[in-house]
Structures are given as structure tokens and as C-alpha cells.
Amino acid sequence: MRLIKQTGWVGVALALAWLTGCGGSSSSDDTTASSAGGNAYVAVPEANAVASYRVSSGSGNLKAVLGSPFSGGTSPISIAVHPSGKFVYTANQGGGDVSLYTVNSNTGALTEVLPRTVSGLNPTSLALSSGGDLLFVANQTSNTISAFTVSSSNGTLTEAAGSPFATGSRPVALTLSPSGKFLYVASANLPQVFGYTVTSGTGALQVIPGSPFTVGNGPTSLAITPSEHFLYVTNFIDNTVSGLSIDPTSGVLTEALDSPFVTGTGPIAVTVDPMGRYLYVTNIGSNNVSAYTIDATTGATTALTSPFAAGTRPVSATVDPAGAFLYVCNQSSKNITKFQINQETGGLPSNTISATTNLAPQAIVFAK
Amino acid sequence: MKDLPAVALPLLQLKRHVLLERLPGMAAAVLLLLLAIGAASPLAAQEMPRVQVFGGYSYTRFDTPSFGFANTTGLNGYTFSPAYNIMRGFGVMAELSGQYKTGANLRDVAGGPQFLYARGNMLFSAHLLFGEARSLVQVGGPQEDSARVVSFGGGLDYSISPRFAVRAFQVDYVHTALFNTTQDNLRFSTGLVYRWGTIKKTHRTLAPNP
Numbered sequence: 001m002r003l004i005k006q007t008g009w010v011g012v013a014l015a016l017a018w019l020t021g022c023g024g025s026s027s028s029d030d031t032t033a034s035s036a037g038g039n040a041y042v043a044v045p046e047a048n049a050v051a052s053y054r055v056s057s058g059s060g061n062l063k064a065v066l067g068s069p070f071s072g073g074t075s076p077i078s079i080a081v082h083p084s085g086k087f088v089y090t091a092n093q094g095g096g097d098v099s100l101y102t103v104n105s106n107t108g109a110l111t112e113v114l115p116r117t118v119s120g121l122n123p124t125s126l127a128l129s130s131g132g133d134l135l136f137v138a139n140q141t142s143n144t145i146s147a148f149t150v151s152s153s154n155g156t157l158t159e160a161a162g163s164p165f166a167t168g169s170r171p172v173a174l175t176l177s178p179s180g181k182f183l184y185v186a187s188a189n190l191p192q193v194f195g196y197t198v199t200s201g202t203g204a205l206q207v208i209p210g211s212p213f214t215v216g217n218g219p220t221s222l223a224i225t226p227s228e229h230f231l232y233v234t235n236f237i238d239n240t241v242s243g244l245s246i247d248p249t250s251g252v253l254t255e256a257l258d259s260p261f262v263t264g265t266g267p268i269a270v271t272v273d274p275m276g277r278y279l280y281v282t283n284i285g286s287n288n289v290s291a292y293t294i295d296a297t298t299g300a301t302t303a304l305t306s307p308f309a310a311g312t313r314p315v316s317a318t319v320d321p322a323g324a325f326l327y328v329c330n331q332s333s334k335n336i337t338k339f340q341i342n343q344e345t346g347g348l349p350s351n352t353i354s355a356t357t358n359l360a361p362q363a364i365v366f367a368k
Numbered sequence: 369m370k371d372l373p374a375v376a377l378p379l380l381q382l383k384r385h386v387l388l389e390r391l392p393g394m395a396a397a398v399l400l401l402l403l404a405i406g407a408a409s410p411l412a413a414q415e416m417p418r419v420q421v422f423g424g425y426s427y428t429r430f431d432t433p434s435f436g437f438a439n440t441t442g443l444n445g446y447t448f449s450p451a452y453n454i455m456r457g458f459g460v461m462a463e464l465s466g467q468y469k470t471g472a473n474l475r476d477v478a479g480g481p482q483f484l485y486a487r488g489n490m491l492f493s494a495h496l497l498f499g500e501a502r503s504l505v506q507v508g509g510p511q512e513d514s515a516r517v518v519s520f521g522g523g524l525d526y527s528i529s530p531r532f533a534v535r536a537f538q539v540d541y542v543h544t545a546l547f548n549t550t551q552d553n554l555r556f557s558t559g560l561v562y563r564w565g566t567i568k569k570t571h572r573t574l575a576p577n578p
Contacts, residue, residue, distance in 0.1 A: 054436050065436025066547055067508035108436045109507045 031342045033324035035060030039108060039367040040320075041088050042329065042336070045075040046359040050090060050101060052108045053355060055366065060325040060338055062355040065108035072112045073099040077362050080128040080135070085367040087155035091123035091137055092116070098126065098137060098148075100155050103367075117157040119146040120164055127176040127183070134203045136183055138171040139164065145171065145185060145196075147203035160203035168194050168212060175222040175231075182208070182251040184231060186219035193219060193233055193244075195251050213253040215242040216260050221269045225276040230256060230299035234267040234281055241267055241281055241290075243299045256299035263290045264307045269316045274323045278346030282314040282328055283307065289317065289328060289339070293346050308348040310337050316363045327354065329361040336361055416486055417563035420451040420461075420525075422535055424559010428467040428542070430474055431551035432505075443467030443474055447538075447557045456567050457484050461495055463519070465555070474553070476501040476517045476542070491533065494522035501544045515545040525561050533561040 037057030049069035073092030120139025144164035168187030195208035216235025243256035266285025288307035311330025338354035445467035453459030478499025501517035521540030
């Protein structure tokens, strides 16, 4: 009898000790950084939905929120999050429209606001200004750019005067400079990038003198450094990435020193880290990521000891706002690879599968 | 009242007189009743109840960040748990518990051993329960799941009469495995315990010297 009682209390004590004695040790490394946490959203075209994740502070791991993915437009292929974190937008390739989602800050759930906003035919890329007041959409079949003003209160879109604006044949990607002054559009059919100045507040576009600018064959993706000094363009057919300097006044593009730079096979997406130090290119043909340092003066890139193996058919890449991790969406693997970024070299020394999406992920964005 | 010290009886009579003079009749009667119950001999020291039935209010801090919420979610509800004590200090208990809020709830049915320690009018308890939990959360539509639950906790009962005790508090760590992840939930309960039967402490008697 006494033994049973004693055993019971020992069990209680052990359980208490287990509960309170948790925690392990962690080592710090000067070459690594930590995630700031927050939210991430992934466009999943096959599901006609957007997946919502919580990003673990520190580790940067993705955890799907309950109820994810959240249904929306047909084949969302490009995604952007409003700087307030309250709204998410997708360009729906199959629907010819743009979806607006509101974000529940507590649950992380997305709720689509209907009706959707009509854009042109086959919208493939969208870009949101850093202030969240303008949204641009590249319409691949219409050969146009749709421009919208964004309501700060409810995120709704209103088409700008003069929109849609004509652009080159098959615009597949566009990017907006951090200041919002310039918009650049890659034309898949032409070895060219079209440049526009943006009228603040209205979103009206004016062609930059000298546009379009010559790049390599099959441009598929663009990225601008945070300093707004350089633009990089992946040339899918040439297996290169072009670097161009941006005139801060006119927006005119001039090819950078030693451009173009060699990539892996089928460079399909390019991204720059938030500090403008490193450039990453996903190569869908060779299933890897090419990494480069960026010369802040010339814009020339130096390839690191790369490429770094990714999943099967890596289709896009995004660096988190803290610059700690690179996330690559792998179409055929149906997962997202998270690479730790070496803060001193820009290399990708380790990677893990951060999320399995069950259907092909197309693009990931992070709320700041 | 037969076991009260002699000095207590006049004091009790004095209190009764004051209450009847100064308070409405019904309130005074209730107070007198409570006083009589409290002054009556509670569960005698060193005695344990054979059967306990607890019912009361529960608050659960639901570990909703485990499946993506930014914050934990507070739920309010009830716990009902009968227990049968096999011997002094050891018994088995069952639990039926449910806490709710608009858009979320957590319910469980569990059972397992409990351990008791009596000291004066107080009865300390600890238990380890195993069972099943169910939850419904409204996120983009109703999300429902059921999974195992392991609950570990303890409480304090204070005797107010031979039949009743107040469970001043019961705190439970409730571990669930809902929605393809695990939750570390915390539950606080308080309420009333109904008891019957006693397990008396046996006293050894020494054999007289030859």
C-alpha cells in the first residue's frame, strides 16, 4: 500500500520535472542569421488556392495554418502581400483576373473578397508598390499591363486611368523599383525588357526613352536591388542572367560590367537578398540554384561555389525579409526548400524541406 | 455541533443574534446555515472519502498557436469527474470536460489513477489521465478533429461538511494531438465535490507486555 502511494508521488515528481526541465542548448554562428517570423503565403495553381503559413521566428520553418490552403481564383500564378500585412493578391492565370484576400491576423486564415478584379487575358505576374498604393499586372495574352490603385482601408483595386497599357509581346514578368518610380517588363518572345516611369499616385505609365532594352533570349524573371542601382534578368534560352544598371533619374538601363553571367540550365527565376549583397537564380532544367555576390559599384556578379541542389523543377525563389533564408518552390517535388544563407559569403551551406504542399507550389511571399 | 469546544457555543449564539438583528431574514438564515455547516465537524482528520464526485467551472488556455493562430485561445466550460478511492491515498477517476468559445471548443473524456494526501480539512490530489479529445475550430470553414489526450494535474479540496468539499483549485496540463500537431494546453477548474463513504486510517495497537 505504502509502495503504491510512494510510487505514485514519485511519478508525479518526475512528471513535474519533465514539464519544467525542457529546453535545449543552441549555438550561435556569426555566419548565420535568424528569421524574424511572421507569415508567408504560397500560390498553389493546381489547387486554385493560396496556402498560408506561420514562419517560426529563428528557424524560419513554415507551419501551415489550420484550414490552409484557402480557395480563390483559377490558377493563381503570382502573389503579393500588402505592406500592411492585411491583404494578399494573386494573379489568376486561368481566370483573367486578380484575387484579393483579407488576412485574419489571429488565425492566419485568408478570405477572398468577391467579386474578383478583371485584368487582361492570362495574367502571369503582378507587382505591388512598396507603399501598397499601386498594383501592376502583366497580361501575357493581351500584351498589356493593367494598373490599379489600391485602397488602404479595404485593399480593393480600382483600375487606373489609361489602363491597360500596351507593352511588348508576351509579357511574362514585371518588377517595380523600390521607390515606385520605374516599372520593368520582360517580354518572353523578345530578348527585351520594356521600361516605364510610373506616375505617383495614379499608376499611369510612360515609356522610358530608349525602351525596350536588349537582354538575352527568353527573359522570364526580373529583380531589382534595394538600392535601385541594378536590374537582373534571367535569360531562359541562353542560360544566363543579364545585369543592367539603372539610371536613377531616367530609368534607362545600361548593361553592367561583364554581363551576362552564366547560370545553370533553364534559369527561370531570380531574386536579390534584402541587403542587395547576393543574387540567386533557380534553374528549372538542372534542378539547382546558382548564387552570386553583387558588386555594389558595378553590378557585376561573381558566382559562388554553386550551384546548390534544390528539389525537382525549382520554379521560384524568395529571400525572407531578414535575409536569413532562401525559399525555393519546387514544382514537381511539391515542396518548398529552405536554404540557410551564409551571411558572409552568400552561400547556401545547408537546406531542409520546410513545407510539403501536396500540389505544385508556384511562388512564395513573406509579410514584413 | 457536539464536538465543538465549550467556548465556541456562546460565540456562535452571539453571532446568530447579531445577524438576525441587522440582515434581512432570508440572508440571515442562509448565513446561519453556512455557519452551522462550517462549524459542524468536517471530514475528520485522517479520513478519506471512498467516493468523490466533482463538478465545476473550467477555463482552458487552448494552445491554438500550434496550428497557426497568433495567440492562445481562452475557453470557458465545465468539468465533471467521479472518482473511486480503492485505498487510502489511491484511487481511480474519470473525467468529462468541455470548454467553449465562439469559433472553437475543446472536449475530452479521460480516466486514470489519482493519488491523495489528507491533512486536516484539506485533501490534496494528483492524477494522470488518458483518453480522447475532440475539437471544432472555425477557420475557413469548420475544422474538426479527435485525438488522444494525456492530462496531468492536481488540486486541493477543502472540507466544509462531511458530504461536501470545495475544490479550491485544480490545475491540469492537457496534452492533445489534434490537427496533425500537438498542443500543450492548461486548464484551471474550481467547484464543488460531493463525497460519501470514508476510508479510515487503521491504527496499530501494541500487544500488552506479558
